[in-house]
Amino acid sequence: MTVKLTFYDEGKAEVMLNRPDAKNAVNFQMIADLEIVLTELEQTESLHVVVFRGTGDAFCSGGDIRQFHQLRSADDAMSMLEPMYRVLVRITELAPLTVAHIDGPAVGGGAELAAACDVITGTSKAKAGFIQGRLVLPPGWGGSALLKSKLQMSDALYMLVSAEIFSADELLRFGFIQELADEPFALFKAAPEMISYHKKQKQPIPDLAEKMYADVLACAEFWASESHHAAVEEALTKKEGPAD
Template structure:
């Protein structure tokens, strides 16, 4: 994937297969405008079809991750969308993120609220600065949760805890988010970039086919019965045994060296 700079996003593609997507509206705390939702959807769809991408890092410019949908933003000079049409764009956007086969790390450097919090939840791993803050802020705006939050959050932290965060719309700090099980790691703000770079590099160096199938199995089997989960695991593992990566892993183990994975 070639590096590109869009109206609301900055995309950096590293040589090791790590793509960093930076939401770039710092004066609005990276609030998601209609243009940003469109650019995010198109970018995630492009990444989904690019075999050179091994890992994605999502973050925000300045002092925020994403403060949610920009309720003050308009849709440009074209015809106004009905509310359901606008929400359909949001649904397509989060579906595109959720469908990416490679691991996605949310690097939360500041506030993540509303759709911004749920964008982080839709990623596979969340690493937060100790200065990060989280809120399902919808109720304060007279709104119900969206961007997939009603599906993801209770599966992550339990139904009653999810209702607590949704009903009261409180702002919680990074340590509380870690205690609730929302984030994987909280690190000092000055160490955030280095920590995420290390995790992203390790993921990018892993076996892409096996990691992709494990990601999909964990996602799908969260709502499957045990028998269906075992069947899906068997099918995925059978495919792994036909790949060059699995042969390379075994060979590297026997030769006592690190494996080199190619995604074949």
């Protein structure tokens, strides 16, 4: 499995992205595995906290560029964008408190996945960035809408248009990360019943799923552009070239 689900006492669960050799990049198999894990979480009663994290030295490096670059047209792209969009919508709708714990890079789609959670924590090694713009793409799984729902609009826009990767301290300043800690479960000291109570009081964001889907449609359109494919080819060439 590219995703591991572990249940703990006191209504806690952990979802571990498990492609460490690929820095936990999302491929088609991971999307399918996330769907299975989410169904199990949705059907499990008395859960209070679910932590999403990554195996190894990364949270998630985004979409698997080598696999997804085989998708050329907008329709091709939708075969990947829509299923992962649905995964993120389901995360936003989970009953327990959801926490993304970033211990290493969370870039591109990895930042989108983190943004789907209620709370984001990390270690001093945390790094995150919406770098899709470097590949002539908007966030394709709904991440632009999610980011704008979490941050001040000026900060959200800056993260999107700069396409930079930000340090843990910078992410704290933006409010993208709420707290730094080695183990996230220890941060939630309220009684489990109180965690569930406060999550239930969370006000839904009007039309969030529709706003996220607008990201999907925009990304599919840009995906088919020659400028996007050229940018990906250049990025792949740099990865395969000699080390500096």
